[in-house]
Amino acid sequence: MVEWQRTHTCGELREGHVGQDVTLTGWVLITRNYGRQVFVDLRDRYGLTQVVFEADDPALFEAANRVGREWVLSVKGTVRKRLEGAARENIPTGRVEVLAKAFNVLNECPPLPFSVTEFPDEEPAGEELRLQYRYLDLRRRTLQRVLALRHRMNKTIRDFLDARGFLELETPLLGKSTPEGARDYLVPSRVFPGEFFALPQSPQLYKQLLMIAGYDKYFQIARCLRDEDLRADRQPEFTQLDVEVSFAERDDILSLMEGLAAEVFRTCLGVEVPVPFPRMTYAEVMARYGSDKPDLRYGLEVVDVTDLAAESEFGVFKSAVAAGGVVRAINAVGAADKYSNTALKPGGELPKIAETFKAKGLAWMKADGDKLTGSIEKFFPEPLKAKLRERLNVKPGDLLLFVADKPEVAADALGGLRAHLGVALKLYRNWWEEKAEYDAAEEEKAKAEKRPPVPYQPRPDQFRFLWVVDFPMFAWDDEEKRWAAIHHPFTAPMDEDLPALESDPGKARAKAYDLVLNGYEVGGGSIRIHRQEVQSAVFGLLGMEAEEARKRFGFLLDALKSGAPPHGGIALGLDRWCMLLAGTTNIRDVIAFPKNQKARDLMTGAPAPVDPRQLKDLGIRPA
């Protein structure tokens, strides 16, 4: 085997290279045997080039005939223009081909458990199988593009923050378990049997200590680990852009992030997202959308009708109001025909969703012409119906959905219904769905017109950012009978709410903010407490005795006394960012080696039992 090193990549050759002797290396996508020629599509992550073996050289031709899919080859040959009429305009290398003079088989490959070709009408293999053979899955062009996009995103972030004087600093993986928050992944200490490190849920405390140390602009693309149940957009280990700034107030952080988001969308998608992003208070989004991360790509807002319901004769509404509850409604515009009365009965499609969120039931009316119909209609006298129609802007064919309950339950249930209806009524389209449609049509057109296809360009209106601000400091934990931090225990209360900390903790608002994009929480942060006495007070409210606080966070309390500057920051969930940039709703699609829903790595099999001697060294006995 001689001189197999490549001179060009498989995506490089053009008409300008015609006549040159070149060497390509890559994987065989597919071969076409035509009797007198063998065509081999050779592929690497840069592209695909057609290689031709001709029968004039019987030994070479015979050898080429044996080559199969996914073999790794090095091919020496001459670039030549394709025959008249045989050029392909849909790939950049489509006007040329390489006439092979010699080749090396760098590795053979048996038939694979699934196809990596990704032909248009080819159904992808099941995810379980793809995760088991992730190294093959990653060979697919789609995943190669996603990981390249992820690189581009990370690079943009680093360049953006570097240009503004930020330092990328690393913090430990082996740290100390902190109370509250998610379950920790623990690492046993060999030197101190029975003692454990905890892997970081985020670099939160370290970055605050860096602020106190005077590193006033910090960032890190940091791995975070939380041992909680997973979802389509949650992995046990995930990546955050962690940012912290000293002498910053909330708006400094928000506008910095707006600039960063705009830069990321510019470089990764070619989209100019409008800044600044809209802002709403937590109270407002919960009232209007029933969610702290509403998707603003569609309306379907929640409307309060408590006053009208109280005037009605409907017992369920009246008693809910009498008990201090609320009655809220959604007008599912034009959906009266889509949901039969059966689908709206208890146990039907929509009531079941409401019940998922703890609502006791779902009441409804339909607008049949200019009449309201449904079983609860009779409890509303005509003038009240008129007010209802006006409040909810009812038009013929509309479906009204009511939830009567405690404010939080009503918000959750209607928020859940809103999200469900957004999908069911097709109130919005994801940009990648429009792209898929465009691509299919454009491919056809380009082929007919013998030109390269024009790539799809996403639009700014397909990305609806939102800042949610003024979160409450605490929520009452009914199970543990105590206040729990909504953000985290280091979040500063709003200055004017400092008195409320003592008198009415539930009313105190935090200097906390979340960034929401198309219904996904893609970032969250706060201005931190930088005064020791405030931090101690908050610990106290969270039910932590002074002695315990000292034991757990003594280092932080001491540090806060030692010249801590005001500071604050944010963390962006980069996996979710990458999802939305890549056009997927599955976080595993943007992580090279993800875990499955039970947090198992199907490729390596981790987690796995270990040798008993390892456990003995660590002083651990299995349960």
Add this chain to the structure above:
RNA sequence: GGGGACGUAGCUCAAUUGGUUAGAGUACCGGACUGUCGAUCCGGUGGUUGCGGGUUCGAGUCCCGUCGUCCUCGCCA
């Protein structure tokens, strides 16, 4: 921990009301073929219907259990 969907050839799927020997496409193997481009044509190999039990004259199909995967509620400061 709760709810839901799914599990049939290497892969993607089909199989009527419970009814004959479980099919198709693709992959793979063999053959034909002078420009293909997911070539085409002809032929062939390939099955513990996830696993265990039950009902039945008869189970891929129905019931129970179990394992696995995904979605979701709780959970994720």
